[in-house]
Amino acid sequence: MDPEFVTQIRRLSQLYAYTSIQMHEAVGRKAGLSGTDHKYLGFLLQKGQMTAGEWATLTGLTTGAITGLIDRFEKKKLVKRQFAEDDRRKIIIVPDTKKIMALLEPLYKEYRGKSEKLLASFSAKELKVIESYFLQAVEIMQETTSKLSNE
Amino acid sequence: MDPEFVTQIRRLSQLYAYTSIQMHEAVGRKAGLSGTDHKYLGFLLQKGQMTAGEWATLTGLTTGAITGLIDRFEKKKLVKRQFAEDDRRKIIIVPDTKKIMALLEPLYKEYRGKSEKLLASFSAKELKVIESYFLQAVEIMQETTSKLSNE
DNA sequence: TCATATTATCTTAGTAGCTAAGATATTTAT
DNA sequence: ATAAATATCTTAGCTACTAAGATAATATGA
Structure with missing residues (x-):
């Protein structure tokens, strides 16, 4: 990419x-x-x-x-x-x-x-993409935060 | 929707x-x-x-x-x-x-x-959707902020 | 040119909201 | 009944903020 x-x-x-x-x-x-x-x-x-x-x-x-x-x-x-x-x-x-x-x-x-x-203005399919990105990104950030905080 | x-x-x-x-x-x-x-x-x-x-x-x-x-x-x-x-x-x-x-x-x-x-994990097309959402959402939020601050 | 105004940063006094530690009041356990 | 644990509040001390004024450098205008 x-x-x-x-x-x-x-x-x-x-x-x-x-x-x-x-x-x-x-x-x-x-x-x-x-x-x-x-x-x-x-x-x-x-x-x-x-x-x-x-x-x-x-x-x-x-x-x-x-x-x-x-x-x-x-x-x-x-x-x-x-x-x-x-x-x-x-x-x-x-x-x-x-x-x-x-x-x-x-x-x-x-x-x-x-x-x-x-x-x-987005199609249902497109919204699903946005939702999916948000969900996964939030999880990654939460992982990072908790790792940094418990060390 | x-x-x-x-x-x-x-x-x-x-x-x-x-x-x-x-x-x-x-x-x-x-x-x-x-x-x-x-x-x-x-x-x-x-x-x-x-x-x-x-x-x-x-x-x-x-x-x-x-x-x-x-x-x-x-x-x-x-x-x-x-x-x-x-x-x-x-x-x-x-x-x-x-x-x-x-x-x-x-x-x-x-x-x-x-x-x-x-x-x-996203296709080029999907990334464009995410980018487009971010760009427009940022603009909306900036508008809101500046309106609230200059009043 | 020289006096004055403006600009850029720093200093100071006062304030808000935080933590850490201990006080108070209530509940739980022995 | 007594001791330990729990939930919230209080207090002292700290950090970083704002507002206002001090300091130093530059720009302006008669």
Whole structure:
């Protein structure tokens, strides 16, 4: 295969990742959240709710840092602390999904429309190619990361 | 188009960006660089060399932060400060590319091999699809970012 | 030419958010 | 009942950021 083309794809892939982070950071700033706060809020939304400790594990932050994270979100009334009924040491973080969505969706609206249009411009077969590339690339990167971290 | 599939691609795309950043951060840590330092070093390598001010513009950092960034790299002897001949206010940052490569390449080696193999598993036509998706998606994200930032 | 404005980088003071270590409160195990 | 383990919070110290001003070099204009 043309090695220049491979280089081009690799460069593009890096640019893609970087641009995506920049966009998410810009959205976060606009919403009054720091870049990392916005990123970690995404984890919470996907999971629905979780304990402070689970959030710490997922983000790789210490529990102390999570306390601060929750404090910042709670001050903005985007999440609520709730004692777990089965174990009163545990704090369940409950996102106010409606409020968070109301805050973020307008900022993503245009992007969402454009990217849907972009995806619609590909055939089903082509989308499968893109999906397959993403899936495999993610796996390779995760392998690399975990090897580097456990050594 | 199947809306669930679109959602799946969007989720994958976000995961891809996030995983990529995590990998680059892990590589950076292993090389003794903070996540952002590693990211910004990449800018410098791509450009070859630039002035402190250009680096500030490119990264979005203040000139004060760039001074600290250069200090950290200089202490590790990965870059050198050099007065510009035409304008002695300007400081040109010259990367020691050989040294930087020697530091980073071994950490990326395995990833590079695997991702080349992955790319080789696609046909030329399929690679064009992936390239086209990346190019257009990057543009959309850049538009979104700049709109959010200039408002 | 010389005074002034502009430009490029650095310095300083203040701040945010991180880690590490230890405190507190609750649960589990003996 | 006591000790150990667990979940979260608190505190001290650190790093890297911004904003504002200092310093030095260059450009401009009467």
